[in-house]
Amino acid sequence: MQGDSFFELLTTTPWAKAMNGPEWAFPVVESLHFVGLALLVGTIAIVDLRLLGIAMRRQSAGELAADLEIWTRIGLALMLITGPLMFSADAVNYHHNPSFQFKMVCLSAALVFHFTMHRRATRPATPPFVAKFAGAVSLALWISVVAGGRMIAFV
Amino acid sequence: MNVLSALEWVESTNLSTAIREGALLYPIIGGVHLLGIALFGGMLVMTDLRLLGWAMRRRTVSEILEQFRVWKRAGFVLVVLSGLLLAWAEPLKLYRSLSFWVKMALLVSVGVHALVFRKGVYEDAKALDAGLTPRAKLAAALSLILWAGLLVTGRLIAFDA
Numbered sequence: 001m002q003g004d005s006f007f008e009l010l011t012t013t014p015w016a017k018a019m020n021g022p023e024w025a026f027p028v029v030e031s032l033h034f035v036g037l038a039l040l041v042g043t044i045a046i047v048d049l050r051l052l053g054i055a056m057r058r059q060s061a062g063e064l065a066a067d068l069e070i071w072t073r074i075g076l077a078l079m080l081i082t083g084p085l086m087f088s089a090d091a092v093n094y095h096h097n098p099s100f101q102f103k104m105v106c107l108s109a110a111l112v113f114h115f116t117m118h119r120r121a122t123r124p125a126t127p128p129f130v131a132k133f134a135g136a137v138s139l140a141l142w143i144s145v146v147a148g149g150r151m152i153a154f155v
Numbered sequence: 156m157n158v159l160s161a162l163e164w165v166e167s168t169n170l171s172t173a174i175r176e177g178a179l180l181y182p183i184i185g186g187v188h189l190l191g192i193a194l195f196g197g198m199l200v201m202t203d204l205r206l207l208g209w210a211m212r213r214r215t216v217s218e219i220l221e222q223f224r225v226w227k228r229a230g231f232v233l234v235v236l237s238g239l240l241l242a243w244a245e246p247l248k249l250y251r252s253l254s255f256w257v258k259m260a261l262l263v264s265v266g267v268h269a270l271v272f273r274k275g276v277y278e279d280a281k282a283l284d285a286g287l288t289p290r291a292k293l294a295a296a297l298s299l300i301l302w303a304g305l306l307v308t309g310r311l312i313a314f315d316a
Contacts (some may be wrong), residue, residue, distance in 0.1 A: 008210065010259060026314075027310050027311050027313075027314050028307070030308040030310050031257070031303075031306050031310045031313050034189075034196075034306050035303065035306060037189075037192065037196070038192055038193060038196030038197050038200055039200060041193040041194065041197065041202065042193060042194060042195070042196050042197010042198060042201070043197045044165075044197075045193070045194045045197060046198060047174075055222065056222045056223075057222075057225055058218055058222060059214065059218075063213070067211045067212070067214070068201070068210075069202065070198075071204070071210060078311070087235070096214075127183075129209070142193070143190060146186065146189055146190050146193050147186045147190070147208060148185040149189075150182055150185055150189050151182055151186070152180070153167060154178075
């Protein structure tokens with residue numbers, strides 16, 4: 001198809017060939033993607049639940065966010081390595097997969113939201129309703145990313 | 156009644172057929188299973204990293220353990236229930252999957268781990284506020300390994316013939 005040449009090229013890269021080589025390569029990278037998922041989304045969800053006021057109430061959202069930040073970043077790094085690796089293995093099909101497209105839109109929104117409004121909402125003087133709103137939006141965005149990811153294999 | 160005919164009966168139930176053959180039910184339940192891992196796996200990992208002394212060191216061990224406990228339990232129930240539904244949909248396939256049996260063995264180990272380390276670690280978190288013990292660190296390391304093993308074998312089930 002027109003416009004697919006970049007994605008076709010991706011599938012011929014050495015790392016794509018490695019992903020399509022041994023049988024264990026894809027499941028191993030996918031498992032690492034899930035470890036990254038738990039770190040990235042798991043640590044953000046902890047802050048979200050605090051922003052909503054329903055978990056970890058013995059410390060402030062700001063304290064929690066500061067303590068978890070490094071682990072969120074490790075999770076993000078793991079996702080940004082394993083995700084593109086899996087994408088390269090079958091780039092043309094993923095590129096046309098509506099669930100994948102949905103996931104990428106939600107992921108972009110979730111990341112932008114995380115590094116702007118979400119981060120600001122963890123500051124001490126945030127009004128409660130703003131904190132709750134940020135926590136709810138963040139949770140909804142990340143849940144959409146995970147749901148979109150799960151659906152890729154089914155459409 | 157032998158095992159295989161019992162599993163064949165499971166697969167013939169309406170619930171099993173509905174999950175297996177419906178367009179949306181299987182991915183939705185799979186999504187809930189994955190969301191359980193995403194939302195509560197982080198708490199499990201952070202609890203273990205705190206017990207190892209690698210994360211959230213500004214907070215005492217008991218604060219972390221006590222505050223995560225109810226959420227980790229809820230997450231565990233969510234993952235197990237959605238997992239049971241997924242298993243109910245295709246028991247014969249799982250019966251023949253080596254990865255599934257390794258995963259079940261790991262799940263039993265999780266139960267043993269909980270029993271072994273309840274005393275001295277999870278039920279005695281206050282005592283750990285004074286200092287982390289080798290026993291607590293061992294519990295955390297084993298917990299992380301078991302959890303990673305469950306993730307990998309769970310994923311591998313989809314790749315078994």
